[in-house]
Amino acid sequence: MFKRIMSVVISSVTVVGFIPNIPAKAEESGKQSYPYTIFASSSEDGAITVNAENFCINGNVATNGTIV
Numbered sequence: 001m002f003k004r005i006m007s008v009v010i011s012s013v014t015v016v017g018f019i020p021n022i023p024a025k026a027e028e029s030g031k032q033s034y035p036y037t038i039f040a041s042s043s044e045d046g047a048i049t050v051n052a053e054n055f056c057i058n059g060n061v062a063t064n065g066t067i068v
Helices: 002-021
Strands: 038-040 061-063
Parallel strands (some): 038 061
């Protein structure tokens, strides 16, 4: 009986240990997603301003103004 209880406990702990590894996925709705990583609809100068030594964008950037 003790071996059976220990087997259930160890199996449960093993399964709980895998829960953080289950991937999460955002909800897909019928709405159209945004095609840009950064977007500014403003037509003013400096619509998008970045103040950084290093800056990496993995996607598209669009603005009606300027990017500084």
